[in-house]
Amino acid sequence: MLGLALAACGSGRPRGEDGGAIGQVDAGPPPPRWTPAARADALAAGEAVITKHQCTRCHELDGRPGAGRPYDCVSCHVFLTSLTPTDPRYQKIAANNGQDVLDRYIRNIAHLRQVPSLTAIGRRLRPAWIAEFLQHPLDLRPALDDAMLRNTVTPDDARALARYFAAVADVPADGEPGSALTPAPTPDPDRVARGRAVFEQRGCPACHVVGNERFAGQTAASLAQNPLAPDLRFARARLGPETMVAWIMDPPAVWPAATMPKLGVSRADAELIRDYLAAPVALPPAPPVEPLLAMPPAATHRVSWDEVKERVLGKVCVHCHMNDHEKDVGPGNLGGLGYAGRGLAMRTYEMLVRGARGPDGKRYSVLQRQPGEAWPRILEVMVRRRVENLRDHVTPLADHDRPAYPAGALGMPMGLPTMTDEEIGLLRRWIEDGCPGPTRVTGRPGFTDGFLVPDGPIKPNRGCQLRAPAAKPPRWSTRPLEPAPATPP
Ligand code: HEC
Ligand code: HEC
Ligand code: HEC
Ligand code: HEC
Structure with a gap:
């Protein structure tokens, strides 16, 4: 194979x-x-x-x-x-x-x-x-x-x-001779300055940033058109000095999958640019974490399940937290991308109130606070993502030192930009109002659910605590529902 x-x-x-x-x-x-x-x-x-x-x-x-x-x-x-x-x-x-x-x-x-x-x-x-x-x-x-x-x-x-x-x-691997991350030679300041000038003249900044350095010929639009062009402040660690020169002269000759065009740069100019890129780039310190951890205000209007689903959970989160019978588009539910899965599904109200599985295999409500935390777990992880974003998500020309990832639970949505204040505020308000469910589930008036997949209805709406869906799986379910928690609260 x-x-x-x-x-x-x-x-x-x-x-x-x-x-x-x-x-x-x-x-x-x-x-x-x-x-x-x-x-x-x-x-x-x-x-x-x-x-x-x-x-x-x-x-x-x-x-x-x-x-x-x-x-x-x-x-x-x-x-x-x-x-x-x-x-x-x-x-x-x-x-x-x-x-x-x-x-x-x-x-x-x-x-x-x-x-x-x-x-x-x-x-x-x-x-x-x-x-x-x-x-x-x-x-x-x-x-x-x-x-x-x-x-x-x-x-x-x-x-x-x-x-x-x-x-x-067919290059040497880590640990073999000639392959270690060799310390970059201290570049000659005169060559660095000349390399920078060539870099600018050759139009490289149209696609690339180098930390937060400003260049002529660089616009937000030109950068946005080339999202796969890396920040070249990393190039000194990513590429060996010879590969760098060869790349600048003729990218497709180095790497058949290259999308960067061959720009006709001479070897002498490529070496100047390499020396420019070998110089370390100064960055401001990372912004403070505390303001990022502040919980956005709750929405001022009463928020329905429909709205939460449509604008928050169903917009982004559900794509990794699908319901069980939707097979495998659910790394956060059934596992995937190297994660074991936490059994958390969000497509329907019934599955959301079933909660997630902890490392001990026991289920807990993600709509309630966990010991030692200030907010319901689902809000906690969304706010944590804002701190992860100090490593994961900088915008062009606004880079800063990258702190280590915070310890503890993963921020959500995993790998993607953080949800907005408004989106988090909607979910917050919905939880503060007691997680009102759709009418068909709760028997209460006022909430409808346009896209109810019956994984098993829960009759009474008892707020945000952990609840098990009915034992009967839908007709088309590809797997049996889990047994209900021993003592539902
Ligand atoms: C049209 C956009 C574009 C222009 C102009 C451009 N590049 Fe690139 N460059 C890319 C892209 C995209 C990549 C990522 C690899 C790929 O897809 O080819 C890249 C990769 C690189 C790399 C490897 C960096 C890494 O970390 O992997 C270097 C070095 C580089 N470019 C230098 C230059 C220099 C120097 C110039 C000017 C002579 C230049 N580039 C002009 C788009 C561009
Ligand atoms: C079978 C096709 C398909 C696969 C496979 C798929 N998606 Fe999607 N994805 C969609 C569709 C369709 C939408 C838009 C749904 C909508 O608007 O109702 C979407 C939307 C999204 C969104 C929200 C919109 C956005 O771009 O931010 C995210 C996030 C997402 N998918 C993540 C993933 C992840 C992660 C995987 C792999 C684990 C994945 N998707 C696999 C079809 C797919
Ligand atoms: C790209 C896939 C992906 C997306 C998108 C995603 N998740 Fe997750 N989620 C996961 C994975 C994988 C896990 C399990 C992580 C682990 O095992 O530590 C998880 C776990 C969770 C947990 C349980 C973690 C805990 O510590 O209790 C919550 C709550 C959660 N996600 C909420 C969300 C919310 C809210 C969103 C949308 C804002 C979201 N997820 C979007 C993949 C994703
Ligand atoms: C959910 C999607 C996703 C999965 C799964 C994923 N990656 Fe990535 N990976 C990305 C994205 C997006 C980037 C670009 C990040 C950036 O440039 O800031 C990336 C970047 C990389 C890079 C840097 C490449 C370059 O040219 O700069 C490497 C190496 C890499 N991934 C390896 C892996 C490996 C190995 C795995 C499996 C263990 C993996 N990735 C799984 C989305 C993914």
């Missing part, structure tokens, strides 16, 4: 086709060739980690088959948002599901559409940097709204992945 997957990928090309030196991460002694056995080992070990963490749900990776529907976040989003009314596939889906529904999908999908390809990335990125990044990811592309996930990759997993990427690209 591995051999098959690799036969389709760029790494299968005969070496030397695009210049033998390209495979070298750094200038220096030539890398030891991967023996076939060592390579096969590294590929198999890396493949196991890739499978465990489902990296192909988002990334293109060495010609591996994508995760497939309904697992593949990016390909489905790209597919849907690329449909136009003249496309027969658009017409077919519109006929089956309603044109208004399809148009809403296309309008609403904003994230996980553009994600960097990982195919043969060892040709561009140092394995040692990859291993470090996987354990401590941070926003690399300020014009891209999405971030690499905070994940459960262990140091061993990270090493296995770094070796995998090195083996695919």
